[in-house]
Amino acid sequence: MMDTAIKWPRVNADWLHAPALEKVFAALAKGGATTRVVGGAVRNTLIDRPVTEIDIATTALPDETARLARAAGLGAHPTGIDHGTITVVADGQPYEVTTLRRDVETDGRHAVVAFTGDWKEDASRRDFTINALYCDPDGTLYDPVGGLDDLRKRHVRFIGDAKQRIREDFLRILRFFRFSAQYGNGQIDPTGLAAAEELKDGIILLSAERVRAEMLKLLAAPNAPEVLAVMYKAGIVQLAIRTLIEPDRFARLSAIETALGETPDPITRLAALAVIHPGDETFLAEQLKLSNAEASRIATVFASEPGIDPETSEAVGRAALYKLGPENFKRAVLLAWARSEAPPSSQNWRARALLPDRWTAPKLPVSxxxxxxxxxxxxxxxxxxxxxxxxxxxxxxxxxxxxxxxxxxxxxxxxxxx
Known part of the structure; x- marks a missing residue:
């Protein structure tokens, strides 16, 4: 089918001209396939954000992708063959190459797909307009569903029927809010919000691992406090975490981190949001399948060292810092600060939180x-x-x-x- 996508100015990025990626493009071109980068790499380049992975879409069928890659001396591994994905490895760099596809059947967690040569059809099955941006090897941009205008407006919007997109995969409820917190302007798309609220019970069908991954990304996002407040009002975050929620305390922690210039830590933020009573940290660790390291970090919310309190002397604070270690000490202080409801401008709390920056605990001098x-x-x-x-x-x-x-x-x- 003729490609009728609107063409925009070219994408300029160093990653697009990396020798490894050029080898993948060249290999597929020998079979006559049209191949483009799709999704996050294009989106993030357009708004000058870091690109962490490069996904590729192609008109070549999976078996043809693998054959062409191997013929060019590249690695080819069927990592998602049922969904048309071949991982092609060039110069040690893996790229997920997926055949254009359309959904045949979905149950909210899994999808059966059929392959297609229609770029608009492939775009229409994706989640949000800002994730359905493509670019050719020369950087020519293709925008089949209006994602560029939404990206300029910082508007996170489902493609087509929001309810249908959610029914295809209920994780898209959490992704909708996560992307709104990461890329939005602070406002939630009302159509998407209404659909998410109506279908929110689908969240309970999701695996803990998928929920964990989305929630931790959401918690660290720039507009997380505003978005979580909306999720809380809609009863959505409670279904994801399944415990009592303190969105106001979360917002206070976020404001404190901003005042200190701290990089948001999703585990500290999770503790501020959902650890209220002793035992909550254990429940959360089990509920979200946290790693042992993450569970240990979240447990510091109940650290009982007196030196966390800025009303104690600095010597007592140093004792707490020595026992907890710098990262856990700062985490415990920030959480205690947020619980105290003291303002982000509090100089006493600021001095205690920054103690690790001006004093390094010595090692025990005897053995x-x-x-x-x-x-x-x-x-x-x-x-x-x-x-x-x-x-x-x-x-x-x-x-x-x-x-x-x-x-x-x-x-x-x-x-x-x-």
Whole structure:
């Protein structure tokens, strides 16, 4: 079918002229296929945002894509063959190359597709207009569904019938809000919002892993507080996280991060949003399938170190920083600050949150071998002496006098032998 897409000025980007990508284009061109970059790489280039991955669409059928790639000496792996995707590897760089397609059947989680040569048909099955932008190897831009105008207006809009797009994959509800928070102007498209609210129960059909991935991206997005407030009012975020929600506390944390110039951390933000009572962190970890590292980080919301409170002395703050480590300490302070409802301009909270930036906790200056050298036999007694020394050292604001340290350690060892 003739390509009737509107043509716009060319995309200018270094990634478009990378030798590896040019090899992929050249390989497919030998079979007569039309091949274009699609989606995020094009979108982000047009608004001067980082490009992290490059997806390719082609008129070549999957088997032909693989044959042409291998004939050109490139790797070809059928990583998503049922949906027309072949991962082509050039110079060690993988590219997902997908045949143009249309949906035949969907159930809200999975789709059965048929291949097509119609670019407008391929665009029409995608989620949002700003994700259905294509460009040729020479950078010529194709906009079959009006995505460029929406991108200029920072308007996140479903392609075609919003309800139909959502019924094809219920994850698109969360993606709609995530993209609105990342690329929108702070306003939610009313048609998309109405469709998402009507079909929100489909969220419970989604796997925890898919929900987790979308929610963590959403939480770190620039307009997350405004978007989450809309999701909360519509009862959507509650279905995704399934626990009590504190959108106001989330907004306070976001304002504090902005005041400090901190890069948003989605795990800290998740704790601010949804960890209210002891045990919530465990529930969230299970509900969203958080990694062990993420679960450990989110648990710092209940860190009980007194030094988190800026009303305590800096020495007490240093003790908390030493015990928690700089990242967990700052996370705990930010969360406590947000819970306190103190304003982002609070100088006391600011000073405590930035303590890791002006003081680095020293390492414990003694070890087990030092204790053994004082006559303590290997065993639990060594750990007891070290613990007693560490308690003294922290309690006295980390004295660095080596002779004082030796004398204290000797006294503690002597008491252990007595």
């Amino acid at each position: 087990g071998s030092d204790v053994i050298a004082l006559g303590i036999a290997p065993g639990p007694a060594i750990g007891n002496v070290l613990q007693a020394f560490e308690n003294w050292w922290i309690g006295n604001n980390f004295p660095s006098d080596a002779e004082l340290q030796r004398n204290v350690l000797k006294d503690l060892a002597a008491k252990s032998l007595a």
